Amino acid sequence: MNITLLKYPTDEDWAFAKQCALVTIGKEMKTAPDMEWNHSILRAQHSPIRTLQFAFYLEGVPYWVSTHLARHVHAQPFIRSQRNDRQDEYDRNAARQDAPVDMIWYMNAEELIAIAEKRLCNLAAPETQKVVSEMCEIVQRKCPEFFGLLTTHCWRFGWCEEMNPCERGKLLQNGRNTGD
Numbered sequence: 479m480n481i482t483l484l485k486y487p488t489d490e491d492w493a494f495a496k497q498c499a500l501v502t503i504g505k506e507m508k509t510a511p512d513m514e515w516n517h518s519i520l521r522a523q524h525s526p527i528r529t530l531q532f533a534f535y536l537e538g539v540p541y542w543v544s545t546h547l548a549r550h551v552h553a554q555p556f557i558r559s560q561r562n563d564r565q566d567e568y569d570r571n572a573a574r575q576d577a578p579v580d581m582i583w584y585m586n587a588e589e590l591i592a593i594a595e596k597r598l599c600n601l602a603a604p605e606t607q608k609v610v611s612e613m614c615e616i617v618q619r620k621c622p623e624f625f626g627l628l629t630t631h632c633w634r635f636g637w638c639e640e641m642n643p644c645e646r647g648k649l650l651q652n653g654r655n656t657g658d
Contacts, residue, residue: 481609483616484582485533492516498526516623523588530587534613538578546606550593553585587624590617594628600644 487495489510496511499519520527536544548555558580559565585593590613596602597610614628632638638647 479539480537481612482535484535485531486620487530491530495526495529513623520627527587532590533584536581540576541579542575543606544579544581552589555581555583557581591627595631598630
């Protein structure tokens with residue numbers, strides 16, 4: 479399996495995100511966004527981060543893992559077809575679920591954070607965790623403003639919202655008054 483970051487926010491993309499944020503409060507941009515501003519708006523998860531786009535080329539991902547990834551409705555998967563009229567490497571009807579597949583996965587920054595919260599969770603399949611973990615590591619090397627934000631919900635917020643949590647989640651839920 480190989481993961482390549484094809485698209486990530488440029489300085490111009492960040493400037494546009496800041497312009498979008500400022501227009502909501504009736505202001506104009508006077509200075510370019512800096513690392514602190516970038517991290518702060520990501521941490522707050524305000525809507526202008528939806529203008530920041532990412533694309534990953536995932537090569538050789540097990541087909542069943544690609545279906546886990548494709549379930550994120552605010553990310554667009556482009557998965558190689560298994561249709562018999564589109565490829566002749568194997569019979570789709572007899573294909574194993576772990577057959578490797580290539581895909582491009584396109585999303586915005588808000589969805590990337592949401593994906594990390596769900597797919598890095600101990601309840602996610604280890605193979606899916608591995609793919610998303612590698613994606614997050616690549617992003618944090620290229621875009622350090624994401625440091626500390628691409629993690630599980632429980633790690634980031636200190637509590638678990640899963641219906642049937644892992645052991646860590648159970649400990650966090652027991653320590654939190656849920657009002658139930």
